[in-house]
Amino acid sequence: MNEGQNGGMNKLFCSNCGKQIPINAKFCIYCGQKIEDWKEHPSSEPKIHEQKKVIKRESESDDMSFVAYQTMEPGASFNNYKVIKLQGKDTDGIRYLVEKEGKYYVLKLFFPYKYSNLENIITLQNWLDRVQKLQHPHIVNIEEINYNNDPVYIITEFVEGMSLAKIKTYNPTLLTESLVREIAKQLVSAAIDIRLLGLSIKDLTLNSIVLNPETNKITILTSGISYEATDERDEVFHLGVLLAQMLSANQLAETVYNDENLREHKFTYIPGITLSMNKVLGECLHRNILQRYKTLHDLLKGLNALPAIEKDEVYDLAGAKMQAEDISPTQVPEPKISKDWIIFTVVGIAVAAIIIFFVLNWSNITKDNGTPSTWVSSIDEEDTINGEYQDNSIFNHRDSLKSRKDSSVDTRVDPRKAMLSQNQSSYSGSSGSVKIDTSPDRTLFVHISDGTFGFTRLKENPNHNVVQNGFYMGKYEVTQKEWNQYMKPANVSFVGDNLPVDNVSWMNIVRYCNARSEAEGLTAAYTILGNTASSVTCNFKANGYRLPTEAEWEMAAKGGQLYTYSGSDDADEVAWYRENSGRRYRTVGYQKKPNAYGIYDMTGNVAEWCWDWYSEEYPTSLTEFINPRGPATGTLKVIRGGSVNNGLGTNLSVVYRTKGNPAKGYPFVGFRLVRTY
Template sequence: RPERLLEVKFQYLHDVTNSFNKILAMCLHRNILHRATSLQQVLDSLQKMPAYDENDLWREQEKHTLGMDELEREIIKPRLGVEWGFVALVVVVLLLTALFLFTNIFSIIFRRSDKPFTFSGFTSSDTLKTDTAQSNHRVGGEVSPSQTEYGMLKSAQRQSLQGQPLDRLNIGTSTAGKTAKPAVKQAPMPDYMVHIPAGSFGFGRLKENLNHNVSQNGFYISKYELTQKEWVKYMKPAAVSLAGDNLPVENISWESIITYCNGRSKAEGLDPAYRIEFKGKERIISCNFNANGWRLPTEAEWEMAAKAGALFEYSGSDNHNDISWNRDNSPARIQPVGKKNANTFGLFDMTGNVSEWCWDWYDANYIRAQQRFINPSGPDTGSQRVIRGGNVMNGEGRNLNILYRDKGNPNRGIPYVGFRLVRSR
């Protein structure tokens, strides 16, 4: 079966010559980079095959079976005393590790905490704790952020007809003594979301290498970079270079985007794509690509959408001024989204205006040395996240090129770097 070749390595056939097995392996290799690229290449290899030689047949080496005398010599009597001692040591180490990881015994012993001994247990994505000490409140007439299961979100309170405050997101506030609210109805897919069909493409390649090396599932991506109006609906205003409802939001951290995506998903009745856990003060974020909630594109998804099946130097054209706001036509000044020409998929500003955060950790050698060819989602670890697309600080050439890869600290906002939304379904 073709799909089995993606998972199982080709195995040589018994009683077939090694030279012919090599040709079969070239045809059926699970890595498309190592397969034959044309029928002519296969025919040339067949013509160069040496004459049949019985000594060249491939046969699995026979396994040697131990006789009774050899088997008795191989048997070693168990040393129960040493083994049971080792098992006991392992059990003690595991118990001590569990105490330090899942209880507050460390604080009691070393920090002399007066809190009682507690067991925190394992954290579930559905039971992440809400810090009730930081519930919604106003200070000096300003709306302060709320600590929710997804992080810091704008409280966005407003008055009901009875004068009682309402929480726009219905998360992060206490419900004690109140009637439970009905579940939020799932919002339909907005018209500005474009479906990118499943397919393959040359990840990190243009005209110099036409071979496809990555297969990607279909997904939905926004026609436009996220605007400031959309951002402040759920988050505090960003320190943008130029304010305007229809201007792209920028100078926001990668981690704040994760908070926005989960908060908006929750508000619209979608399954959040991101799981956020805390290890001490460190946030550990993982992505469920099967969820229907809002998220960032992977780097491969971003490049597939930007290329739109073409091989232009920029997204939609070889002329950067046709499709982008950049240093040459709008130096250091962001512009309203969707005013330049779109690419073939109907996506605007994939090149220029503001650069765009992606999900992946950044590794300079990642594309060249990648090991995953189906739905790649970047390295497992790293310290910086990928940024693509270029912005109004970049001119014609390298930094605006569709293949140019940039990076940034995920904990900090960067001027002229924004994002656009993606959904798997």
């Protein structure tokens, strides 16, 4: 068949991950997805699937075998539209430039996974329903949406112009501050309307914004609009990121000015831009969400109030060249907790004062023969508490569960040792005995008893190979509300107090653990001597919060059973994952059953960081069989459990292991807490 004639199919894309694969592939070489066989079609016309309602695909997706898309060549016909050329693809589908009755349009065919089950269908339909209601001069017009076609498709007007990303690459001088100010007002105006319909511009990039250089009018494409609930201040932040990328003359602007870096590192003024505009950007990009513009309307007011460029002062930093490497991980702020040097200084002063007191008063507090005087002895009696109280003040819940004999305790308790949080202390006994209970809240934590289990082993090898001491494990993944009590808000995928926190680095998690431990009067588990994971050591005897070791995590996840998933062989009973969640995590403990230990979401929802260094050889090459704590060194940390981003299969298995850079946060990766028993 000649080039350009109807019906030619020359490319194949995986419908699961969207990547191009060999024409005769049975499995995707990138994600492993099974592909249904393709056969040559003798007809000169491209195959058009019969019309059917999307909802019928629910029963067809049980085996998760998706048909791959073969692309249509120029000249092919699709529902009365003539294909001009393939424009490209994204994670949602494939785009074509098409023509009908002399007018150009953009056709987008959605990958089948977007409507592979009821959750995905609802998500896609909600997005399409809202997008087609958008009527704004700076948002692309929707010409047609077809839910019943297979594949589902959307057709939008063809927008004349060039994306801001290409302009930034090939003609950056066009993006003057004057033009960017006008673009900013158009963007914010459109973002306000988008938000009113329950949509978001959180995923908007310069590639999804087209500028017509003749009119200086921008148009936002549908690929930059997503269906998700976001905090309005996060959208303000993201718009600030886009404006900074446009205004910066640095060739590495998209590397330096991106969401991840600017949430970790303070925004610095952009040279060559007016001070007023830099101040607006600074108020958009403040790392503390409470210090940003509260609404998009406030941002628009700030832009409208900017003085004329010629009447403003330009920020000039001679020779300022920001490079990506200038943003060092050592600049990551630690949580606001007491500084060690202050503690050491206070202790030093106290010790010095005591020494001076005894030197000046030694003759008064000793008898002639050098023995302590009577009043010193009385002070000693007043300040002394017996060994039973001292032993009980140390967190040792194992001893508290065993039978212990009560012994009399002097009621004159040192107030310095008795001043613990009321919710952590309990005073009982008619004799005035004092018992301090520092065990965790049993509505939030479960006790895992000492035991043995088969580390990374399931039904095929049920033999036990590891001994693990008991510990307390959090019933739920740590929530955003809990995180925000001690750390600055994370750049989470979905906002909600009772949703799990995600996109937080391993390093910031250990800082969180220490901050929360100290706030609750517990002994911090971690000693942090620097800003890298190798500088962190763990005192596993401390009673403070910490991450589970990989062995602790797996022991808790299995719940003493050999199910494929945590609590069941049926993932739908216990887990939120890609096929039943629409790739949106849920409130912790929501609707799914716990495992035998009473722990929720150890399979799916968000994956979870562990303490251990990652090694591919571990744990098959175990050298510790009692309380194993992973390899001694490494560069990556272990992540377990799978998330709503993972589909059915090995990635959700209770023994599946993956890894991550401890200095970085990842979407859909959170954590849960443990405490030593």
